[in-house]
Amino acid sequence: MYKSFYSLAKAPFSKDINPKDAYGSKDYQGALGALQYLQKSKGMGLLIGDPGVGKTFTLRSFRESLNPALYHVVYFPLSTGGVMDFYRGLAYGLGEEPKFRKVDLFRQIQQGIERMAVDRKITPVFILDEMHMAKDAFLQDLAILFNFQMDSSNPFILVMAGLPHLKSRLALNHHRPLSQRVIMKYEIQPLSREEVTFYLEHHMKLAGSKMPIFTEPAIETIATRSQGWPRVINTLTVNSLLFGFQMKKEQIDEEVVRMAIEDMGL
Ligand SMILES: Nc1ncnc2c1ncn2[C@@H]1O[C@H](COP(=O)(O)OP(=O)(O)OP(=O)(O)O)[C@@H](O)[C@H]1O
Ligand SMILES: [Mg+2]
The missing domain is CATH 1.10.8.60 (Helicase, Ruva Protein; domain 3)
Structure with a gap:
């Protein structure tokens, strides 16, 4: 051999490379810094970059940097399931038995997020990877699902990651309700x-x-x-x-x- x-x-470049073994390139650090900013401010963020540039790896590092006593992470790559699976997974992840109808499920998720954030003081963190695969309807749903009318701050963190054309898609008129809420954007360069x-x-x-x-x-x-x-x-x-x-x-x-x-x- x-x-x-x-x-x-051992063989180099193992798939399960530990975040502590990351190579601290300029953009790896920049992306982590942007995610840490989002951690403090809460709300929605966007992480984009070309295939194989290190998005998923950076998200894993971010995830592992979060204290599990204060953050509850739900990671969902869009390549693995339908959107209903995602909504149900969200409800489960928030400790609820998923309702059947979408409208009930949405209310249930929103209440679950609020309960977790307000009563238990745990911030739910949703990481949606491979978001360039999302259908328009899903992007529109997200704008509704994560619309919280709370006075102080957002009760959640949502990171959407995907290929660069995700950014141009979000810029389209019919996605404005979602894109206007995005407070952090970072593009990882090679x-x-x-x-x-x-x-x-x-x-x-x-x-x-x-x-x-x-x-x-x-x-x-x-x-x-x-x-x-x-x-x-x-x-x-x-x-x-x-x-x-x-x-x-x-x-x-x-x-x-x-x-x-x-x-x-x-
Ligand atoms: N900062 C880093 N330190 C060490 N290894 C890295 C770093 N960034 C990327 N890698 C390596 O590059 C590989 C590809 O990165 P990753 O899977 O995160 O890319 P991606 O942007 O999510 O790609 P895709 O768009 O295809 O999902 C990782 O498995 C890891 O081995
Ligand atoms: Mg990836």
Whole structure:
């Protein structure tokens, strides 16, 4: 296996990377800062970015930073279920037995949120991931569902995350009731050229690498081809390690990376 060939303790870029092992890129920190602002002010926020730029990972870090005694997190990726499942899941998540009719369910969710926030002093945090997949009707529902007529502050935190075109969709006239309530917007940008080197070395160190395996030109090629998108860097790096191992190369050079790129059809 390439792991023992390159003296690695484990494969790099594990799916379940711990937030404490995050690489603190400028935008990772910026996005977390924006989410912390939302944590204080409460209400609705928007986190967007290209595929594989680190949205879900950042949301996981945010989620794990919240004190469970004060925040109740409901995470829902839109790719996994229908919207009725989501509403029912919300009711369940708030400790209620979901009502059957949508109108009753909505009232129940709103009351559940208020009870949790006011009586138990716990802030419900709703994280809706992959929101670019949301149908128009769902976006319109959200504007109704999260419309609280409370004097002081919002009793909830709602983060909507998705691809950049979500922002333009929300800007459309018929979504104004929702977009006007969004108080935080952050777009995660890809890693800069310099950050790609640090990111790659950071992950290789986490995998147990004791010395540089990638040559400078190899990293340069990875940086150019990946355009700084972490997920592409991950796959390209692992693929390069596989090819390097097959070719019995002690160091991954540009030639190996080029083979990996070709293999991936990039
Ligand atoms: N700051 C970081 N530190 C360490 N690893 C990171 C960081 N940001 C992103 N990653 C890595 O990049 C991978 C892809 O990120 P993620 O799944 O969060 O992207 P995404 O923006 O949610 O993509 P999609 O739009 O396809 O859902 C993560 O699994 C993780 O390995
Ligand atoms: Mg994601």
